[in-house]
Amino acid sequence: MASAILRNTVRAASRATRSFRPAPIAFNNTRMFASVAPFVKGEPEAPSIKTSEIPGPVAVEKIKALDEIFDTRALNMLCDYEKSLGNYLTDADGNSYLDVYAQIASIPVGYNNPHLLEAVQSKQCLNYLINRPALGNFPPIDWESILRTSVLSVAPPGLNQVFTALAGSDANETAYKAAFMYRRRIERGEGAEFTEAEMQSSMLNEAPGCPQMSIMSFKKAFHGRLFGSLSTTRSKPIHKLDIPAFDWPHASFPNLKYPLSEHEAENRAEEDRCLQETEHLIKTFHNPVAALVVEPVQSEGGDNHATPYFFQGLRDITARNNVLFIVDEVQTGVGATGKFWAHEHWNLSSPPDMVTFSKKAQSAGYYYTNPLLRPNKPYRQFNTWMGDPSRVLLFKAIIEEIKSKNLVENTRQTGDYLFNGLRELAKKYPEQVKNLRGEGQGTFIAWDTVNRDSFLKEMKYAGVNIGGSGETAVRLRPMLIFQQKHADILLNALESTWKKRS
Amino acid sequence: MASAILRNTVRAASRATRSFRPAPIAFNNTRMFASVAPFVKGEPEAPSIKTSEIPGPVAVEKIKALDEIFDTRALNMLCDYEKSLGNYLTDADGNSYLDVYAQIASIPVGYNNPHLLEAVQSKQCLNYLINRPALGNFPPIDWESILRTSVLSVAPPGLNQVFTALAGSDANETAYKAAFMYRRRIERGEGAEFTEAEMQSSMLNEAPGCPQMSIMSFKKAFHGRLFGSLSTTRSKPIHKLDIPAFDWPHASFPNLKYPLSEHEAENRAEEDRCLQETEHLIKTFHNPVAALVVEPVQSEGGDNHATPYFFQGLRDITARNNVLFIVDEVQTGVGATGKFWAHEHWNLSSPPDMVTFSKKAQSAGYYYTNPLLRPNKPYRQFNTWMGDPSRVLLFKAIIEEIKSKNLVENTRQTGDYLFNGLRELAKKYPEQVKNLRGEGQGTFIAWDTVNRDSFLKEMKYAGVNIGGSGETAVRLRPMLIFQQKHADILLNALESTWKKRS
Structure with missing residues (x-):
């Protein structure tokens, strides 16, 4: 039966790439696009599914062997990265999928991008791959120029400093940590030394040295899964169960109705x-709030959007309550929403205090400007590697591309x-397709559907690797090289799958 | 004056490498060494200090420029990694130091190691540098073979599984997290589902979903600086001040007298x-202890050693109290103590439950064996990248070397x-030289000294890059390619510096 589905699907898909165009579209395609030349030389014209079952026989055998030493229960696809190209991801059996999930939104400019290949083979990058510096103590002579020509060349408007990290969790x-140290610095007064009571109690994990302060986040937020970041993550119980967490507050995130334009008043x-709940919590929560962290689109929690009005409100509330405003752009950053940083859609009254990034940057860290966010003494924000210059050089190549x-x-x-x-x-x-959302947000598009997990699997048979978020959402996270022709293939595959479902 | 110091020092050092041998040594050098052939072709014969001041003029200028965008207050040396080779680290002014600190103990086989350079230029490694997989969902077809031929080929005795990470903090x-999930799994009983109360309370960061459990560590321990790891770190106030911490217990770490052989009874x-305090705390601490974590040598906290008897005791205490035993080999692992893993010195009654690693491995993670340490459901131990195959391939090359x-x-x-x-x-x-310690522990040697920080700077003028730990210790962390001739240079530089101080 699966075999029959497959044959139909593949036939439908390959027919479709030639003939199908999604029904009436309200603008002229050819005029609209700045460039219709393909970005990727040699990229497949369409997906190609060769096995009757997915995963195919080669994958099944290899996954079994891998499972002996590595937990494979979350495995979605065993991949052949050498054979993947551009928007197309190849699996262990040689099936080739249009990839609109892109390693959980982390591949920016396509598989086997030649410019990136050249960049990692540069003398400079190879040097930092084999001679990895402890950046805080022993930075390289070109660290300033590396930072200025990479991470800082795309700093969000108004921010000009960076602290580099390794992934989204430690960036957040x-x-x-910077927020807590800042807050206590302000409370203490500039130039004040730590008290003996603070020093002693800190070694006991107790206040006043380790204060009972908090980072505030939102319902359904996702900010990572280490102990501090997980305390701000409120996506799903499976992310949090059995892990001790800090007593930190979270407010409701707007539960908007879509399309936004038809529900303006109630939204x-x-x-x-x-906003009122947020400010009330900031004013009343028993563990003082040092910072508020928010994603421009709640990405793991179900692709929940809010309008610029909401984020402008958060900026203003945090400013008037002396709470730092952290925008977590780990998933939204680096172009996917049609701006380099998603929060550039908002027109804030002043920039966020910190913006965190990772994923498509292939490096990580946080931007800031306020010099008081550099802790009052050295070695307070410190670790062995403090980032990775080879990964920052890769980000530089990504930016160039x-x-x-x-x-x-x-x-x-x-x-x-x-x-x-x-x-x-x-x-x-x-x-x-319920609650279609992400209009005007680049390819950062999502909708809710029935039997979502089954739908994601069905899409594989139509040649598309696609992801979910939250309980019911399908999230699109194509790469930045996703073009009109890829959109057509995706639309066709969606329609052929929906047709079968209806 | 500094110039005079310098000239004397350098002259002394270069004289010394030819003529000086440390006074009576109780064995025959030439017979003792398995290999006296140099490991590094073209390595300098001796340090070479060219500037009268350290940092020299080029560094001073560049550090100032860097400081505009990157906090340089912890900067020790601005380095020219392309010009560094083997055991020798070159700074921005062309001074070349014998490096016995090695990027905070994280360079394993020398700067610009040709085998590592070859490894990162392999098709396979380049592939994973530019096509970074989300390992939990989309592992590559050769992930099993990569793990088996790298990380797992040097797994500590008795351990055969690995969860990969990015650095020491997230490895720990x-x-x-694995320990907490394990503990609740045992308490719940196999096959039991999460209760509705657990699911709901977890979203509020409250028990029972987020239980008030703990990880136990030791005074002066260092296990990282993110929120969970920092809650087990007890090294110095400056590491902990202003950062909220979990209410977790810590026991005294033995304060031994050196040399160990002369103080056996009191030690x-x-x-x-x-040991008694540890067991008492485990039995009585108000937040139940899921795991005990310990370093084989407390490395950041001052190079504090204990004997195998102590660690055998910890293994037995944890086993009889159903507490997991985690050995943090982030700094001690990968050969520096004369065994691949430092805990191999101990002859434990059973292997540790988990062993964490990073630094010299250039990758990170934790080893384990017990299948119950794989959480009962997928996606409980998960993040986007879950490690980095390119770094694991680098570890493979390090192991080969x-x-x-x-x-x-x-x-x-x-x-x-x-x-x-x-x-x-x-x-x-x-x-x-007080409390010289680390006998029989490879090059993992330390001692206490007066005006330690000043001593570390003086050693630069003698051509040696050397580090400290704790408040008063000098710690040696040379690379694994550190040979007798390098030891002689180090001993001479130490003596010339001590002579001036005395």
Whole structure:
């Protein structure tokens, strides 16, 4: 039976790439696109599914062997990365998928990107791969120039400093640490030394040295899974069960109705309710709030959006309550929303105090500007490696690729095209596409569907690797090289799958 | 004046490498060494200090520029890694130092090691550098073989599984998470589902979902600086001040007298006292202890040693109290103590439950065996990258280099030679060398000294980059390619510096 499904699906898909265009789209495709030349030379024209079952026989055998030494229960696909190219991911059996999940939103400019390959083979990058510096103590002579030409060349407006890290979790946690040290510095007064009571109690994990302060986050937020970041994560019980957590507060995140344009009044009321709750909690929570952290789109928690009005409100509330405002751009950053940083959509009254990043940056860290966010003494924000220059050089190459190919603009335009196509299709399959969201947010698009996990598997047979978020959402996270032609393939695969489901 | 110091020092050092031998050593050098052939082709014969001030003029200028965007207050040396080779680290002004600190103990087989350079240029490694997989969902087809031929090929005796991570902090924190999930699994009973109360309370950071359980550590321990690991770190107030911490217990670590062989009875009594305190705390602490974590040598906290008897006691106490025993080998692992893993010195009654690693492995993670340490459901121990195959491939090359050059044995032998030399010198400079320790522990050697931080700077003028730990210790952390000739240079530099101080 699976075999029959497969044959139909593949046939439908390959027919579709030639003939299918999603029903009426309200603009002229060819005029709209800044560039229609393909970004990736030699990329497949369409997905190609060769095995009747997914995973195929080679994968099944290899997964079994791998499971002896590595937990494979979350395994989605065993991949052949050497054979993957551009937007296409190849599995162990040689099936080739259009990849709109991109390693959980972390591949920026395509598999086997030649510019990235060149970058990691540069003398400079090889040097830092084999001679990894302890950056805090022994930074390299070109560290300033590396930072300025990479991470800092795309710093969010108004921010000009960076603390580098290794992944999203430690980027967030080091930002939280900076927030706590800042808050106590302000409370203590500039130049004040630590008291003997603080020094002694800190060694006992007790106040006043280790104060009972907090980082505030939102319902359904995801900020990582180490102990501090997990205390701000509120996505799902499975992420949190059995792990001790700090007594930190969280407010409601707006539960908006889509399409946003049709529910403006009630959505505004909902955002006001959440803003009021946020400020009330900041003013009253028993463990003083040093910082508020928020994602521009709650990405693991189900692709929950809010409007610029809400985020402007958060900026203003935090400013007037002396709470730092941290924007977690680990998943939204580096172009996917049609701006380099998603919070650039907001027009804030002042920049966020810190912005964290990772994933598509292939490095990690937090941006800031306020000099008081450098702790009052050295060695307070410190660890052995403090980042990785080879990964920062990779980010530099990614930025070069993004700029030379105008990929943020591509993502904005392709996202609009894709969103329009989805909106049209949604009219035909209203049971399959609920709460379509992400309009004007590049390719950062999602919707809710029934039997979501089964749907994600069905899409594999249609040649598409696609991910979910939250309990019911399908999330699109294509790379920045995702173009109109890829959007067409995706739309066709979605329609063929929905047709079978309906 | 500094210039005069410099000229004397450098002259003394270069004279010394030719003529100086540390006073009577109780064994035959030439017979003792498995290999006296140099490991590094083209390595300098001796340090070379060219500037009258350290840092020199080039460094001073560059550090100032770097400080505009990156906190440089912990900066020890601005380094030219391309010009560094083997045991020698070059700074921005071209000064070349014998490096016995090795990027805070994290460089295993020398700067610009040709085998490592070859490894990172392999097709396989380049592939994973530019196509970084989300390992939990999308592992590569060769992930099993990569793990088996690298990390698992040097697994500590009795351990055969690995969870990979990015650095020491997250290696420890994921091990702690595994311990908490294990403990609750045992308490719940196999096959039991999470209760509704657990699920709901977990989203509020409250018990029973987020239980008030603990990880126990020791006074002066260092296990990292993220929120969970920092709660087990008890090294110095500056590491902990202003950061909220969990209410977790810590016991006294033995405060031994050196040399160990001359204080056996009182040291045994001290270790018994600490063991009793440990067991008492485990039985009585208000937040139940899921795991005990310990370093084989407390490395950041001052190079505090204990005897195998103490660690055997910890293994037995944890076993009989159903507490997991985690050995943190982040700094001690990968050969530096003359065994691949330092805990192999102990002859435990059963292997540790988990062993964490990073630094010289250039990758990170924790080893384990018990299948119940894989959480009962998928996605409980998970993050986007879950390690880094390119770094694991680098570890593979490091292991190959260690095996082909017999570097663990080299370190054992060189360590013995160095320790004997230091013991003799200590008799001449008793004020400079107190509590010499690390006998039989490879090159993992330390001592206490007066005005330690000033001593570390003075050693730079003698051409040696050397580190401290705790408040008063000098710690030696040379690479595994540190040979007798390097030990001689180090001993000479130490003596010339001590002579000036005395």
